[in-house]
Amino acid sequence: MNDPFCGDEAPASPEERAEAELLRDALETGGDAGGGSGVATARLLQAVSETAPLGEVAARRLRRDLVAEVGRRSRSAFVWAALSAAAAVALAAALVFGRARQAPAPALLAAREAEAREAVARAGARSRVAQAGGDISSITLVALSRTRTDETFSTLDSERLSRRFAQALSGAGLEARPFEGNPATTPTPGGHS
Amino acid sequence: MDGDDDERLLERIRKGDAESFGVLYDRTWRWLLSFVIVPRVGGRDAEDVLSETYRTALSRIGSYEWRGVGLLHWLSSIARRKALERVRQGGREDGRRGDPPDLAALPDGAPSAEAEMIRLEALRELKGRVAATLTALPPRYAEALRLRLLEGRERAECAALLTVSPATFDVVLHRATKAFEKAWGTPR
Numbered sequence: 001m002n003d004p005f006c007g008d009e010a011p012a013s014p015e016e017r018a019e020a021e022l023l024r025d026a027l028e029t030g031g032d033a034g035g036g037s038g039v040a041t042a043r044l045l046q047a048v049s050e051t052a053p054l055g056e057v058a059a060r061r062l063r064r065d066l067v068a069e070v071g072r073r074s075r076s077a078f079v080w081a082a083l084s085a086a087a088a089v090a091l092a093a094a095l096v097f098g099r100a101r102q103a104p105a106p107a108l109l110a111a112r113e114a115e116a117r118e119a120v121a122r123a124g125a126r127s128r129v130a131q132a133g134g135d136i137s138s139i140t141l142v143a144l145s146r147t148r149t150d151e152t153f154s155t156l157d158s159e160r161l162s163r164r165f166a167q168a169l170s171g172a173g174l175e176a177r178p179f180e181g182n183p184a185t186t187p188t189p190g191g192h193s
Numbered sequence: 194m195d196g197d198d199d200e201r202l203l204e205r206i207r208k209g210d211a212e213s214f215g216v217l218y219d220r221t222w223r224w225l226l227s228f229v230i231v232p233r234v235g236g237r238d239a240e241d242v243l244s245e246t247y248r249t250a251l252s253r254i255g256s257y258e259w260r261g262v263g264l265l266h267w268l269s270s271i272a273r274r275k276a277l278e279r280v281r282q283g284g285r286e287d288g289r290r291g292d293p294p295d296l297a298a299l300p301d302g303a304p305s306a307e308a309e310m311i312r313l314e315a316l317r318e319l320k321g322r323v324a325a326t327l328t329a330l331p332p333r334y335a336e337a338l339r340l341r342l343l344e345g346r347e348r349a350e351c352a353a354l355l356t357v358s359p360a361t362f363d364v365v366l367h368r369a370t371k372a373f374e375k376a377w378g379t380p381r
Contacts, residue, residue, distance in 0.1 A: 063218050066248070
């Protein structure tokens, strides 16, 4: 192709050709490409151009994507909030009911203590009989009876401790309430729950 | 319309109103593109930078502290940063030239609802000045600038219309930008 340079359009020097290629690269690939102020002028003209770099279709697509993303984030936040609230309720319920389960009524403790004393008395009597008689079945029966008595006392100690703990909580303004249907609030034969 | 409008818009977005974020986008994307992003990265990467700008804004909007300045100022600062990141990522930054200014300055406290009105006014003035500058150039230079940069035609097509080789068109366009810069007067 013939290049009709005319007037002041003299042939380009190697330096000028190099700068022209930098400007070409900047326009082809984006960015500055080291093109200096020629690039700044090109960007100014592109910015005021009628041909917007982002068409209306692309702009609407980006808008739709962004709005959908806000919606997703919002829903995620809602689910997290709901889960957190449910977890808080479950934790509170566990604390309240758990504490109530550890605090048997004073009347129940007194009844169990009386039963335990009777059991101790019975075990003592059997022990004396077994030592006098000496047969193996009586000795085994006495051993079993003692084990059961020890368990009863152990349970009583544990419940007494729980009750003191509940009283301490009460003193701190955290009242422990008995739990309806809790087996610990219902006297059971033999003092076992 | 006043600055409180932006504050209310911000509140609705924070409460998860997705459409309010769409409203903010509608009010601001043209400004960001014309006056902040394209002057820095050109048209090719503009869409990516615009998308990154809004996604960054979305991720930070929960911690954004309202100071009555207007959301467009905040979005513009994000867009400037994203555009410069894009230029640096490509290793295409010209060390001789720092961060160029925005093509138009937004008045302090201008709400985002007024952005498009201000943009159109600023664009009208810029176009008038560009047209006046082009008339002062040799017709061949003005034509090269108009075809390649204002009309966005491909390099080969521009060369064909000017009946030169693409390599010669590169030189003509380079000379045209220099001539435009001289005629424009004040440094940008």
